[in-house]
Amino acid sequence: MLREPDDILLRVTATAICGSDLHLYRGKVPGMKSGDILGHEFMGEVVEAGSGVNSVRPGDRVVVPFVIACGSCFFCDKQLFAACETSNTGRGAILNKKSLRPGAALFGYTHLYGGVPGGQAEYVRVPRANVGPLRIPDALSDEQVLFLSDILPTGYQAVLNAEVGPGSTLAIFGAGPVGLMAAACARMLGVEDIVMIDHHDYRLDFAQRTYGAAPINFDKVDAAEVIVEATHGRGVDAVIDAVGFEAKGSALETLLTKLKIEASSGKALRQCIAAVRRGGVISVPGVYAGFMHGFLFGDVFEKGLTIKGGQTHAQRFMPELLEHIGNGKLQPEAIITHRMPLAQAARGYEVFNGQEEDCRKVVLTP
CATH class of the missing domain: 3.40.50.720 (NAD(P)-binding Rossmann-like Domain)
Structure with missing residues (x-):
């Protein structure tokens, strides 16, 4: 469901379990609440776009950076997207330190980072969709480009x-x-x-x-x-x-x-x-x-x-890295060892967390 004019609704076609997700799985990061949806490495097809979205349109395949950035604040103007001043209002409240200015909100990464639902789901709302989602050419598979997200x-x-x-x-x-x-x-x-x-x-x-x-x-x-x-x-x-x-x-x-x-x-x-x-x-x-x-x-x-x-200014590097994938200089999908349906995500976390079955990377498909 769209909330803001610059939101898009994405049908997730591939998502992954990140090592950073394991910090949450192990209870090492504060700010988790019952019902939170994890996942900050994901991509999919745009099914709906708000009236203010001009960068993508329904039907586009896009990969979404894990950092949510406005694109126009002091830090975004310097391409320091992970330091965005406007997308995350949760950090100071959770840490109870008024002097701590929040960095950018992150998908699926506790209310410390904005409490934005993540992409380990069938559909996900993507805010600030004019700053981040990158269109993917049909010639490249999901697995080739999924890791552009993080x-x-x-x-x-x-x-x-x-x-x-x-x-x-x-x-x-x-x-x-x-x-x-x-x-x-x-x-x-x-x-x-x-x-x-x-x-x-x-x-x-x-x-x-x-x-x-x-x-x-x-x-x-x-x-x-x-x-x-x-x-x-x-x-x-x-x-x-x-x-x-x-x-x-x-x-x-x-x-x-x-x-x-x-x-x-x-x-x-x-x-x-x-x-x-x-x-x-x-x-x-x-x-x-x-x-x-x-x-x-x-x-x-x-x-x-x-x-x-520091956190990664993903938006800065994604277009360049996409080009390197397209010309064959990078093959990030080589690290994938486990492919599972989203319904088996709990097992995926167990395998990845325990380094079972020589697991390097788990990709989930809804």
């Missing part, structure tokens, strides 16, 4: 933030969907030396086969030590933290997060700080929240590091 632009922004290219060395912590998309984009941009760090051998094997990444299993070795030794004591030019706040940390960190005294584990970031060279860049697409134990800011200062992070 993980592909997230991985791409992470690589751009890392400031790497031909001749650079890059380490990616976390071989989940975002880490794999970052590896694909880094390879496309000419990065030759990519190291992938994870503790699931099936993920590491895929990253090695598909993107030529050198694998490190952090359950078997100290990844940062191996990286520093392999780079003659210097470290890599840049690191990407695609793990985030649920990294398995020390016993103390685990206790503090369970007691909700602190919200994030700093294990992955500490490894990043140790593995990167002086003057290097730490790019953080992984989600973090609240306070963190053991953040070595002294090392950040002493090594002269740059840290870049």
Whole structure:
């Protein structure tokens, strides 16, 4: 049902379970309410458009960015769509801190991010439809373009933030969907030396086969030590933290997060700080929240590091990435392992959360 003149109603043809959805599944993000609909990676066919919509029309196939942006506020004018000032009014109220200005609303991501129903459904209302939904040519399948909604632009922004290219060395912590998309984009941009760090051998094997990444299993070795030794004591030019706040940390960190005294584990970031060279860049697409134990800011200062992070300005990158998919430079659908009907979404969450059946990515079809 349309509410505003710039709404569209979308019949969902494909949606996916994101690693960020697992934070909600595990109860790690506040603001969930009974009856909330999850899902921020989705696409489909426009079935109805409001009177103010001029960018798409009924019958168009579109992929929808997970960020909801107005397109005309201070931040949207700077193409910082994830910082939109007008689409999300919920964050300050939930955190009870008037000084916290809300970032953009997100689809299906708790009332902390606007409480907008998500796309793991048969139909979804898409607000601000003149800023975001991207028309897809018939020659491309849903699976080829579905990840334009989030993980592909997230991985791409992470690589751009890392400031790497031909001749650079890059380490990616976390071989989940975002880490794999970052590896694909880094390879496309000419990065030759990519190291992938994870503790699931099936993920590491895929990253090695598909993107030529050198694998490190952090359950078997100290990844940062191996990286520093392999780079003659210097470290890599840049690191990407695609793990985030649920990294398995020390016993103390685990206790503090369970007691909700602190919200994030700093294990992955500490490894990043140790593995990167002086003057290097730490790019953080992984989600973090609240306070963190053991953040070595002294090392950040002493090594002269740059840290870049934040939600993805998906609208900025989607047209460019669509072109790369069309010309064959990117094949994001390669990471899909599980395809299920929407009615089996609960099972999909179980499989993805438990890394069962060598699961890399679950796609659901209504």
